[in-house]
Amino acid sequence: MKAPRFFLGTIVLFWGWQVHTLWIAICLAAILESSRVVKSKFEFKPSDFNKFVDISIVFLGGVIVISLTLEAQKAILIILKWLPLVFFPVIAAQEFSLKGTIDSRSFFIMGKKRLKTNSYDFKEIDISFLYSLFCILACATANSKGLLFYASVVLFFVWGLWQVRSRRVSFFLWALCIFITIVLGFAGHNTIRLASMRINQWIMDYYTGYYDDNPFKNFTALGEIGKLKLSDKIVLRASFQDYIAGKTYLLHKASYTGFSISNWYAGYGFEPIENTHDKTFWQINPLVNPSRKMTIYFRPSKKIAVLSLPSGVISISEMKAGACNKNAMQSVRVENVPPLIKGIVSYSGILSYDAIPSDQDLQVPKNELPGIVKIVEELALDKMSEQEILNTIRHYFLTEYTYSMDLKGKQDRQTPLQNFLNHTKSGHCEFFATATTLLLRQAKIPARYATGYMVHEYSRLGNQLVVRQRDAHAWAKAFVNGQWKNFDTTPPGFLEMDRQKIESSMIYDFFSFLGFKLSQLRHETGAKLMKQYGLWLILPLGLTLFFRLRRSNKIKMIKLSDKPREDTKQDSHDISFSLIEKALIQQGFPRYPHETYFSWLDRIGHHFANKDLNNSLQALLRLHNQYRFSSFGLGKDEKKAFDLDIKNTVEKLTSASF
Known part of the structure; x- marks a missing residue:
């Protein structure tokens, strides 16, 4: 599910505002939002995406090395604070890619493992909401308090949930549920905060009395x-x-x-x-x-x-x-x-x-x-x-x-x-x-x-x-x-x-x-250790990244046409059951928002002159679900046969012979 327009840019700006790195956030937000404007996209292969993952791993390794000189609590906060910057290469690669998604094989660490993976053992994923979650976690390291921070986080969640809301539920009911969740969340958060303060106060009172009576120890x-x-x-x-x-x-x-x-x-x-x-x-x-x-x-x-x-x-x-x-x-x-x-x-x-x-x-x-x-x-x-x-x-x-x-x-x-x-x-x-x-x-x-x-x-x-x-x-x-x-x-x-x-x-x-x-x-020596040995700790990661990028193939840039992006996707090798749905809608058989595909086919099946057509559609729907949702997917030959059956069925539906 793709994040709404301006969502990523806004949440990155919010991160920069909270952790006092606004000038960095402005640059990152401008780059991300420009992907919606430029007409040229990059045709990234899984191996290309893997290089961007390598860059993020090197950035993360550098932050971890720097954090070695800090206390454990501070080190964790530093790592969380810079997560948006660490994983920016990956989200930027996704936004400027032709498909707007990332091949799941890109996150495999071992190249041999990636090469042995069959084409049907992967999924195209969108990490925009995951990246947004990293931004929220990074904002939390600023230890912001008060209603403004909570209201901002709520706004981002409502903004993101709006586009994935169920059409079967009315807007009023959806808004009511969101409002109740917000109120309960705020009340629960406030209760936990007050309870934590009370417990800390009890502990401090206990130890204050202990040290007053027994000054270690009297x-x-x-x-x-x-x-x-x-x-x-x-x-x-x-x-x-x-x-x-x-x-x-x-x-x-x-x-x-x-x-x-x-x-x-x-x-x-x-x-x-x-x-x-x-x-x-x-x-x-x-x-x-x-x-x-x-x-x-x-x-x-x-x-x-x-x-x-x-x-x-x-x-x-x-x-x-x-x-x-x-x-x-x-x-x-x-x-x-x-x-x-x-x-x-x-x-x-x-x-x-x-x-x-x-x-x-x-x-x-x-x-x-x-x-x-x-x-x-x-x-x-x-x-x-x-x-x-x-x-x-x-x-x-x-x-x-x-x-x-x-x-x-x-x-x-x-x-x-x-x-x-x-x-x-x-x-x-x-x-x-x-x-x-x-x-x-x-x-x-x-x-x-x-x-x-x-x-x-x-x-x-x-x-x-x-x-x-x-x-x-x-x-x-x-x-x-x-x-x-x-x-x-x-x-x-x-x-x-x-x-x-x-x-x-x-x-x-x-x-x-x-x-x-x-x-x-x-x-022991903190910054002194980093000054003496920090380069040697980061250098192996940097050299590994350099040689991997050097072996990478040239990335192809493609200029997009003016036709909708969803049509471009359908012209690729990925043919789905949605083509049959469009053909049936054109013939006057729309699917209601509350209906599943199977219940829809059961409802309109008696209208078909060809009684075997309904059984064929049911079989294609099961293959579609297997391809989309099953961990096994479809093999190469099965996928070719599936695509061919889809095309033939669409041709039958567009003719008036059914």
């Missing part, structure tokens, strides 16, 4: 890190400038000061970090020399995340984020981040910028005090220097306790920590860190509880250190000699025990690395 419970250790999922990748094979690194995520019944709390809020560059450089703390470097890659699950960083972070560069915040405990939170976060971190490695100790850093909960006091007295920690206290506590846990992920139940009237200290003497890192922090406090050394990751696994895929969820770790921070220092008393064999409990999968690691590289290609 508490952690014993057992949370143990849950993470049950997964080998890779959560981040890191490269250290001073990496030494076999060395382990602690990446700090959050610190906590208050402890009460299995829960640690932090009372420090986040403050924004000023950005003086292009939203990629963040000065976390004052500059010191010398400094070390590390590169970190992290794929957040949300638009907001807390980074895992080494001690003494000075600055982070090449990190794209809408905002960056930190608290006095040196937790760094980023907001409005891309799907892949990259950061080059400068850090001291020794110097810490944590808030100075407060009274809370020396408090031990009353319900934990008896067990803690007993161990302090047993070890005589109150008679030692700071360094001796650290050495004694480390040796005590190394020799008297074991690491285990399988925790036993607590005794009656005992807390989980007391059960660990007095009964099981076995647990995972959270229990060692908590017990160490409280022992240091009882020995008059300010201490805090810290969480993050232990980095130790080197991967040959990418030559980087990978960090898995099972590498989640907890340790203590001690304020010694006027500086906060990491103090880890968990037995060093815990890494191997965690690995044996949850082994990594080579297949999973490979696909994780592949996903990381794809994200890196899309997000």
Whole structure:
């Protein structure tokens, strides 16, 4: 079904107006509408149309390559936005073709497949309405709101549906149905929009309250890190400038000061970090020399995340984020981040910028005090220097306790920590860190509880250190000699025990690395990657197109005569049942608008003097339907016989002998 005159031009102009490319749209619309004016047309073969399809594929490939540097949502919008321009060569070829349609074989990608196709295995199709749909989709990427956009889209649909409306239905009934559809469509669209806004508001309200109460997060419970250790999922990748094979690194995520019944709390809020560059450089703390470097890659699950960083972070560069915040405990939170976060971190490695100790850093909960006091007295920690206290506590846990992920139940009237200290003497890192922090406090050394990751696994895929969820770790921070220092008393064999409990999968690691590289290609350097490699990505498509067009035959241009186009089509090899219909109408047997061909022949059949004529017409009608609508169509010989029977029957009908 052909689009009405000026329909394509108008909808292309609408696209240009919506996406702010009006000057391009004016050129495209002028070219399309000029096809109705010019008298010369091109006789395109299927192979010729296929070349125009190739051009569109190259355009589409170029748009996709450019979109690789964008986020997935933006990339999809960019591709949709340029669909009218991408497929313009195909629609222009159709409009300037002799038949005004496209051979379906033109869309076959493989040439051999196209050549083997029989002539009756294809259809002549018109893509004008499909192209119009692409224009509407492209207009939607402009995120237009209000009645004007909706009214414009409705106008185009009514305009297009008008010419395909059923003549059996009155204009009033047709208009009423269209009006009801428009009203219901607008009401449904508005209802969905309001529901979406309400759901989004509920989600924002929930998370707003969550972050107000738990600023990522202001508490952690014993057992949370143990849950993470049950997964080998890779959560981040890191490269250290001073990496030494076999060395382990602690990446700090959050610190906590208050402890009460299995829960640690932090009372420090986040403050924004000023950005003086292009939203990629963040000065976390004052500059010191010398400094070390590390590169970190992290794929957040949300638009907001807390980074895992080494001690003494000075600055982070090449990190794209809408905002960056930190608290006095040196937790760094980023907001409005891309799907892949990259950061080059400068850090001291020794110097810490944590808030100075407060009274809370020396408090031990009353319900934990008896067990803690007993161990302090047993070890005589109150008679030692700071360094001796650290050495004694480390040796005590190394020799008297074991690491285990399988925790036993607590005794009656005992807390989980007391059960660990007095009964099981076995647990995972959270229990060692908590017990160490409280022992240091009882020995008059300010201490805090810290969480993050232990980095130790080197991967040959990418030559980087990978960090898995099972590498989640907890340790203590001690304020010694006027500086906060990491103090880890968990037995060093815990890494191997965690690995044996949850082994990594080579297949999973490979696909994780592949996903990381794809994200890196899309997000890490963006326009820089396109500038360096974009030509090489598009070049193969361009060369393929060049050689295919070079091998193409010369396209023949034909000047149309003044006779109607439908007559020109009938003079070609395509002869249809419509010739018989015209002959019968001339003999005074018109077909009513509500009648099918078969019911029409049944009604007028008794008027024929030749009784076999009606049966012959019925047989020709069945062959006509098979040729037009069946997927099998007619073979070459069958089609020739059909055309000959049509001509003979028309001759009989035009004579008065029937």
